[in-house]
Amino acid sequence: MGTTPPGRIRDSILGYLGTIGCDASLDEIHDAVRADLGSVAPSSVRSYLNLNTPQKFVRTAKGRYSISRIEEIEPIASSKTSNFVQVGGAKLYTSDCMSWLATQPTNSIHAVVTDPPYGIREYSAQEQSKLRRGRGGMWRIPPSFDGHVRSPLPRFTVLDDDDRAFLLVFFKNFARLLHRVVVPGGNIAVASNPLLAHIVSSAFSAGGFEIRGSVVRLTMTMRGGDRPKNAHTEFDGVSVMPRSMWEPWVIARKPIEGRVQDNLRKWKTGGWRRPSEERPFGDVIRSSPATQRERKIANHPSLKPQSFMRQLVRASLPLGEGVVLDPFAGSGSTLAAANFVGYESVGVEKDPVYAKMAARAIEPLSRLDLIDPIGPQLFDSVAV
Ligand SMILES: C[S@@+](CC[C@H](N)C(=O)[O-])C[C@H]1O[C@@H](n2cnc3c(N)ncnc32)[C@H](O)[C@@H]1O
Numbered sequence: 485m486g487t488t489p490p491g492r493i494r495d496s497i498l499g500y501l502g503t504i505g506c507d508a509s510l511d512e513i514h515d516a517v518r519a520d521l522g523s524v525a526p527s528s529v530r531s532y533l534n535l536n537t538p539q540k541f542v543r544t545a546k547g548r549y550s551i552s553r554i555e556e557i558e559p560i561a562s563s564k565t566s567n568f569v570q571v572g573g574a575k576l577y578t579s580d581c582m583s584w585l586a587t588q589p590t591n592s593i594h595a596v597v598t599d600p601p602y603g604i605r606e607y608s609a610q611e612q613s614k615l616r617r618g619r620g621g622m623w624r625i626p627p628s629f630d631g632h633v634r635s636p637l638p639r640f641t642v643l644d645d646d647d648r649a650f651l652l653v654f655f656k657n658f659a660r661l662l663h664r665v666v667v668p669g670g671n672i673a674v675a676s677n678p679l680l681a682h683i684v685s686s687a688f689s690a691g692g693f694e695i696r697g698s699v700v701r702l703t704m705t706m707r708g709g710d711r712p713k714n715a716h717t718e719f720d721g722v723s724v725m726p727r728s729m730w731e732p733w734v735i736a737r738k739p740i741e742g743r744v745q746d747n748l749r750k751w752k753t754g755g756w757r758r759p760s761e762e763r764p765f766g767d768v769i770r771s772s773p774a775t776q777r778e779r780k781i782a783n784h785p786s787l788k789p790q791s792f793m794r795q796l797v798r799a800s801l802p803l804g805e806g807v808v809l810d811p812f813a814g815s816g817s818t819l820a821a822a823n824f825v826g827y828e829s830v831g832v833e834k835d836p837v838y839a840k841m842a843a844r845a846i847e848p849l850s851r852l853d854l855i856d857p858i859g860p861q862l863f864d865s866v867a868v
Contacts, residue, residue: 488524493532496520498540498551504660507542507550512656512690519650571846574819574829578839581811581832585661593666593830594753594806597797597818599675599788600658602651615785616837643680652683658811659691663738665809669747669754671800672736673699675788677707681732693736700768701731701792733796735767748802755802765799774817777852782815782845784838791854793821801827816842820849 500516501508508516514529533541533549542552568575577584643651662672672693676684685695709727712719740747740754747754756765771792778790797808797818804827810818813831815838822829823846833839 488521488528492521493517493524493528494536494540497529497532500657501541501549501551504657506660506664507544507548508660510547510549512653513549515649516653516657519646519653522646569843571816571819571843572823572850573827574816574823574831574846576813576816576819576831576833576839576842576846578834578836579832580834582657582661584832585658585665585811588665590664591667591751592807593662593809594670594751595797595800595808596662596666596670596672596674596811597793597800597808597821598673598810598812599786599814599818600655600812602677602680648680648683651680652687655684655687656690659688659693659736662811663692666738667751667753667806668738669740669744669751670738671696671753671756672734672738673796673800674734674736675701676732676734677705678728678730678732681734684734685736688734688736692738694739696735696737697767698735699733699796701733702729702768702770703731703773704729705731752801752803752805756799757802757804759795759799765795769795775854778849781848781852782817782841784815784841787815788817790817790821790824790849790852793817794824794854797821797827797829798825813842814838816846817849820846823847823850 496517497513499520500513510526510530510533513533514524514526517524517529538552540552541549544550568577570576666672672688674684674688681698689695705728707728708725709723711722712724737754741750744754758764769792771789774787774789778787798804798821800808804825806828808818808822808827808829810816810829810831813819813833816831816833819829819831819842831842833842
């Protein structure tokens with residue numbers, strides 16, 4: 485510890501504070517620098533900040549700092565974030581969503597429905613090239629149990645403590661960037677998994693959002709349930725962890741202004757749209773995986789089924805008015821669902837291969853006539 489050149493610490497601090505576009509505590513800055521550079525003593529970060537205040541940083545409160553001059557914030561090439569394709573009511577940008585969010589107007593998004601990368605590494609250029617060459621890396625084909633061809637899944641269990649610390653910083657940055665762009669009362673729905681959902685919840689809470697529970701997507705995720713490695717026969721009655729049969733979607737909300745009714749009038753947000761007058765939107769939805777028809781249209785390894793996405797996207801805007809954002813758009817399943825239910829939407833995808841896939845897939849996905857073979861009728865989100 486302690487041998488990192490001060491220039492790298494400076495760049496790391498400036499990069500972090502520039503990305504989040506607001507102030508942060510010493511702990512948060514130290515976490516971000518550690519996630520970026522590895523072991524760095526908190527005292528190095530503290531002394532760098534102190535030495536360079538007020539030239540580069542302002543102390544916004546006890547132990548909190550932000551960049552002092554706007555020109556210190558990493559320049560964002562507007563050309564990189566201004567090109568989009570329009571498919572019906574959906575706009576799709578090919579860009580890194582963090583820099584894209586930093587350029588968006590305050591209070592311009594009414595709901596966020598998204599499925600972010602979890603291994604952080606699984607959507608890196610390196611791991612994507614391994615996946616595309618069919619050469620493992622952290623992607624594996626889950627065992628077949630019903631004769632169906634399965635899509636590759638990333639191995640989340642390879643995450644170590646540093647990866648998890650990085651994930652927390654990543655989601656904190658993301659939450660802070662979203663906070664400015666989302667209107668008061670805006671709903672956030674983030675696809676997660678039972679091992680990492682707590683990290684997403686704490687990051688959103690730290691980023692100024694209220695946690696409002698989860699939506700449970702009841703589906704066989706093909707994770708867990710295995711017998712102990714290399715001792716299958718000796719312990720044939722044991723599973724190392726429960727076979728997962730659900731997918732949690734973390735639900736958060738930007739705090740409302742005044743009462744719910746005031747917020748609904750002013751911002752059109754602050755609640756969930758009911759599937760029907762008699763029934764509220766429920767937080768358990770039975771869902772089968774994306775169908776073969778969907779996979780033929782969009783061969784993304786994390787494709788979410790339209791039968792589920794249409795219910796969630798529809799419910800996310802209580803009055804059916806506003807813009808839904810998917811900052812990790814993948815092959816465009818959120819945007820397709822938004823087109824289906826007649827909402828305006830915006831997606832951001834940084835990988836040009838997936839962005840092209842989405843540009844082609846949104847329209848045919850949105851036109852699919854679907855009855856979920858496992859789940860109830862569309863929009864009929866009953867708890868089981
Ligand atoms: C889990 S997938 C989402 C797939 C989506 N649910 C679908 O149905 O197609 C996450 C996507 O986020 C993209 N991604 C990762 N980091 C990103 C970033 N910083 N900005 C924008 N997109 C990013 C990945 O390339 C990947 O396509």
